[in-house]
Amino acid sequence: MAQHRKLGILGLGRMGKCLAEGLTKQPAFSTTPILFSTRNPVPGAKSNTELVKSCDVVILAVKPQNVTEVLTEIGPHLGKGKTLISIVASISTAELENGVAKGTSVVRAMPNTPALVGEGITALCAGKSASPAHLEIAKEIFEAVGKVVLVDEKQMDAVTGLSGCGPAYLYVILESLTDAGIKVGLPREVATQLASQTVLGAARMLQVTQRHPAALKDEVTTPAGCTIDGLLELEEGKLRVTLIKAVVQATKRAKALAKKANVEGAK
Numbered sequence: 358m359a360q361h362r363k364l365g366i367l368g369l370g371r372m373g374k375c376l377a378e379g380l381t382k383q384p385a386f387s388t389t390p391i392l393f394s395t396r397n398p399v400p401g402a403k404s405n406t407e408l409v410k411s412c413d414v415v416i417l418a419v420k421p422q423n424v425t426e427v428l429t430e431i432g433p434h435l436g437k438g439k440t441l442i443s444i445v446a447s448i449s450t451a452e453l454e455n456g457v458a459k460g461t462s463v464v465r466a467m468p469n470t471p472a473l474v475g476e477g478i479t480a481l482c483a484g485k486s487a488s489p490a491h492l493e494i495a496k497e498i499f500e501a502v503g504k505v506v507l508v509d510e511k512q513m514d515a516v517t518g519l520s521g522c523g524p525a526y527l528y529v530i531l532e533s534l535t536d537a538g539i540k541v542g543l544p545r546e547v548a549t550q551l552a553s554q555t556v557l558g559a560a561r562m563l564q565v566t567q568r569h570p571a572a573l574k575d576e577v578t579t580p581a582g583c584t585i586d587g588l589l590e591l592e593e594g595k596l597r598v599t600l601i602k603a604v605v606q607a608t609k610r611a612k613a614l615a616k617k618a619n620v621e622g623a624k
């Protein structure tokens with residue numbers, strides 16, 4: 358990251374830690390000071406106000422219900438020359454802009470936890486206050502821990518439902534495939550390796566070949582072979598519709614949380 362910048366992470370919970378650890382592992386960030394603050398003091402933590410005063414880029418990584426209190430505290434200390442990147446689900450850039458000093462550049466990001474191992478995916482959108490240069494700062498940060506896509510803000514809840522929550526869905530699939538391996542006689546360690554590398558490999562096939570998943574599936578499915586028997590079970594178990602419904606429900610929840618945050622913020 359540009360040498361002169363100081364990066365702060367406000368809220369060192371699951372996602373804040375993932376980003377902090379993910380970024381410190383990246384050579385591009387080896388010389389970037391990364392400061393952090395938490396609610397309950399931990400060694401090395403700054404106060405929220407100190408953090409905001411000493412950093413030009415602050416990543417807001419608290420729960421949606423804590424945003425109002427945090428913005429009341431830090432809002433006046435932001436302003437021109439400061440970029441606030443919020444990873445908070447369901448809180449819009451307009452709401453964030455309302456809570457901070459004029460001139461603050463606000464960017465919204467929805468990362469996911471594989472950022473910890475450099476394989477995250479983050480969707481970004483700029484607030485009215487942010488220029489392409491501010492979006493570029495956010496891009497630089499999140500590209501250090503995975504891939505980045507730019508979206509319209511109205512798509513952010515959908516991103517939350519798909520890639521924000523997605524690792525959890527895939528852990529359930531991975532756990533099930535591993536258990537399946539054990540059921541058919543494989544040692545747990547071998548089953549875990551087979552399941553995880555198969556998911557990783559299939560995902561890479563999709564990215565590298567850029568072919569439709571159905572075409573890739575058809576290629577593995579030989580007439581009267583084993584795969585078609587497995588696929589029939591998946592169809593009977595309604596895997597497709599279940600996964601679609603999981604994303605739809607999580608997206609609805611993200612929208613509902615946004616409404617709730619609006620109501621509570623207005624109190």
Ligand SMILES: NC(=O)c1ccc[n+]([C@@H]2O[C@H](COP(=O)([O-])OP(=O)(O)OC[C@H]3O[C@@H](n4cnc5c(N)ncnc54)[C@H](OP(=O)(O)O)[C@@H]3O)[C@@H](O)[C@H]2O)c1
Nearest residue numbers: 368369370371372395396397418419420421423445446468
């Ligand atoms: N987890 C994910 O996979 C994921 C993915 C994408 C986006 N997000 C978003 O990331 C945000 C954080 O999620 P999380 O899972 O990391 O939550 P979390 O584990 O509960 O972490 C929240 C953090 O915020 C801190 N905090 C709360 N109030 C604070 C205050 N007033 N001042 C300073 N720090 C404060 C907490 O500090 P204490 O520990 O000291 O209380 C905690 O470290 C959420 O808005 C979520 O929507 C999460």
